Amino acid sequence: MLARFAPFRLPVATVGAALLVCCALTLAGCQSGYTPDPGTAAMLARGDTSRARVDLALRADDPKAGRERLLYEVQAMHAALLDGLPEAASRRVEYVFDTLRTQGLNANNSPDLFLVNEQGVRFWKGEPYEQAVALSLVSIADMMTGRWGNARAAAIESLQRLNADDDSRTAEFLLGRLLAGVANRQMGRAQEAAEHFDAARAASDRVRALADELEHGTYDALLVIEAGRSPARTASGGDGTEVVFRDRSPSNAKGLRVSDASGSALWPWTTDLNAMARDHRWTGLDAGRRSKAAAGNVLTAGGIAVAASSDDSAAQLAGAGAALIGLIAKSNARADSRYDDLLPQRFYLAPIKMGIEPPALSVESSGSSLRPVGLRPNEDGSLAVRLLRWPETSTTGWAESGQVFYANDVTGPLETPTLPWVLGGRCVRTPTRALMAEYRRAGLAESVSYEDLMELYRAESIDLLQGRDQSQARGHVLEGGSTLFTPQGGSIGFTRLFGQFHTTYTPTSTQGRALSLLVSPTITTTEESP
Amino acid sequence: MSRTSLPVFRPIGLLGLGLSALLVLTSCATTGSREASNARFRMADLDQAVAEVRASLIGSRFIREAPAQGEVLLRAEPLTNLSLDRFTVSEEQMVVSRVLSDTGVQVALREAGIRLLDPEVTKPADATHRFDAQIRSVAREGSVDQRESNARRDAYLLEYQITERATSGIAWQASTEVARAARGLVID
Structure with a gap:
């Protein structure tokens, strides 16, 4: 038998080198394609949801996303929702829901798992708690766009992901239960809504008043507020075969104080991801890891x-x-340490009665507050839903200013007429022929036409995005980007963009400089940052 | 410099090379299982499923008696999704249009003098009758191996109905079912 191999005499050095190269390649291939990016987490922590959205979209759209595609898509979707741009999240929402509904994604991996590290072979689908939270985000995305049937479906699916049909599991994941109740109420399905709210009340006294308000209250907006950072997943034990979750933000009982047109209320947290990560783990691979490590030893x-x-x-x-x-x-044999590091530690739900003044939010004994501006009732009378993240670090005052300093497509004009941003003013509305009258009152020469203004935006390479076109949003011109759009009022994106002053724009194109000369200098003075 | 080679090493070397190549290939290739499936509603199932609904509408008393009722203006309302699946706007429109845009249905409506209103440019109050579509579903998860949930079956019920606006009376209704099953660990 061996004689057959006689013509192929393999030199020891060649074989050894080939083995080493193959082992190196294998180990390289086994490395995770995902490494938590502290930069992105820091952006979200200071409320810079726009930059985080743009960065994460690039990663999600990278063909090399491979086994981590779902993880990147969830994160990009999440950032777009926080930025108040559900249109920018819509494609990702479809992908996330479809992928999480797909069974057996890793069915063919079992034989490979014996030879290769989990991260090198398994498509990331997340722990049950990550799947449930991702489906809740899908539900929130649908609520933000008024697609209540879809929101109901995603919320119920999030509950099924945890088999949350008993009180103890419901108690840990009240977010999904309450979202399902809200969606049903919006669809006029009072009986099914009551079933979900009853289940929430039965599971936890803590949310009794909140469930009552969500079921019977006269609120016209619902703020879903995230705070803190989700626990970190690490490989632990001698050979790293055990999965351990380490808290990054401590759990506590701090409530959320909300002041709105109907008065003041204190709402409890609904879901603590530290607890969920501990209790909702998939242990299907634990034994295999231990066996592989033992065999290796x-x-x-x-x-x-x-x-x-x-x-x-x-x-x-x-x-x-x-x-x-x-x-x-x-x-x-080392455990997979990939996880969604951009999830929060907890969720609050705050029903809001809108008034003239923006609502004021503060976490108990934290000293910081948040005043989301621009919250407006939906045109069809349905509930306005927004996803916010509590800023962890200094926000240069915009989070608490409670003011809108720029004319925009949601809140409309300022008290005094202002020029378009591109000509040094403070109007970042999508230009229309009707707006030209206001611009002229602000000092724009009569000879400048609507067509001239549109040509100027083109010459300055600024894309104007409205409605579904907002799916193409990159950075906003106010923050040095090249797209002009208005995020949903009441979002972090809206509050950050329009709740603080930005550097006045100076046109760079020939057309821009020419048009600037046609602006009356006595009227065009713009306010500087206070 | 002389190069050495050991006869005994040959099979070990070949085995090692093969194993290593296998490791490299498996570590670089996998991005999802070809066996993956889900039990979501598929538009491809719709045509067959609504064939009975179309036939029911064409042969309905509503269409037969329409010529005697004076002007009948029918307006399709958006799909009501009560299922456990999500639908895009275009998919929702498809669930309705697969019935109303069918050639046979269009001919029957025209011959009966029933006018279909464009929902984009009309209000519900402009119509004498409204056409509603609703989808519900029930999901069952189970375990083929009695351990973890690895089988799911979703049964979808599509219900169509025409209601007279003035009386709220049901002028016609029909329904059809679609079932979808998927295998594989739900959680993985």
């Missing part, structure tokens, strides 16, 4: 023993080979 020890004790060169090589395979098996 035996092969390594046995191989070294054979190589060390034998005088025969062939046996020594065989022992060394076995030890090498054992080491690879040990290293590949």
Whole structure:
């Protein structure tokens, strides 16, 4: 039998080098394609949802996203919702729901898992709690666009992901339960809504008053507020075969104080991801990891023993080979440490009665507050839903200003007429022929036509985005970007963009400089940052 | 410099090379299982499912008696989604249009003197009758191996109805069912 191989005499050096190269390639291939980016987390922490949205969209759209595609898509969707741009999230919402509904994504991986590290072979689908929260975000996205049937479907699916049909599981994931109740109420399905709210009340006294308000209250907006950072998933134990979740933001009982047109209320947190991560883990791979590590240990020890004790060169090589395979098996037994590091530690739900003044939010004994501006009733009378994240770091005052300093497509004009942003003013509305009269009152020469203004935007390479076109949104011109749009009123994106002053724009194109000369200098003075 | 080669090493070397190549290939290739499936509603199932609904509408008393009722203006309302699946706006429109835009249905409506109003440019109050479509579903998860949930079956019920606005009386209704099943770990 061996004689057949006689013509193929393989030099030891060549074989050894090939083995080493293959092992190196294997180990490289086993590395996770996902590494938490502290930069993106910091952006979200300071409320810079726009930059986070743009960065995460690039990563999600990268063809190399591979096994981490779902993770990137969830994060990009999440950032777009926080930025108040559900249109920019719509494609990702479809992908996330479809992928989470797909079963057996990793069905073919079992044989490979014996040879390769989990992160090198498994498509990331997340732990049950991550799936449930991602489906809740899908539900919130549908609520933000008034698609209540879809919102109901996604909320119920999030509950099924945790088998949340008993009180203890419901108590941990009240977010999904309450969202399902709200969606049903909006669809006029009072009975099914009551079933969800009853289940929430039965599961936890803490949310009794909140569930009552959500079921019977006269609120016209619902703010879903995220705070803190979700626990970090790490590989632990001797060979890293155990999955451990480490809290990054401590759990506590702090409530959310809300002041709106109907008075003041204190709402409890609804869902704590620290607790969910501990209790809703999928343990299907734990035994396999331990077995692989044990086999690796035996092969390594046995191989070294054979190589060390034998005088025969062939046996020594065989022992060394076995030890090498054992080491690879040990290293590949390490638990998958990929997780969605951009999820929050907790969720609050705050029903809001809109008034003239923006609502004021504050987390108990935190000292900080948030006043989301621009919240307006939906045109069809349905509930206005927004997803907000509590800023962790200084926000240069915009989070608390409670003011809108720029004319925009949601709140309309300022008290005094102002020029378009592109000509040094403070109007970032989508230009229309009707707006030209206001611009002229602000000092724009009569000779400048609507067509001239549109040409100026083109010359300055600024894209004007409204409605579904907002799916193409990049950075906003107020923050140095090249797109002009208005995020949903009451969102973090809206509050950050229009709740603070930005540097006045100076046109760079020939057309822009020419048009600037046609602006009356006595009227065009713009306010500087206070 | 001389190069050495050991006869005994040949099979071990070949085995090692094969194993390593396998490791490299498996570590680089997998991005999702070809066996993955889901039990979501598929528009491809719709044509067959609504064939009975179309036939029911064409042969309905509503269409037969329409010529005697004076002007009949029918307006389609958006799909009401009470299922456990999500639908895009175009998919919702498709669930309605697969019935109303069918050639046979169009001919029957025209011959009966029934005018279809464009929902984009009309209000509900402009119509004498409204056409509603609703989808419900029931999901069942189970375990083929009695361990983890790895089988799911979703049964979808599509209900269509024409209601007279003035009386709220049901002028016609029909329904059809679609079932979808998927295998594989739900959680994974």
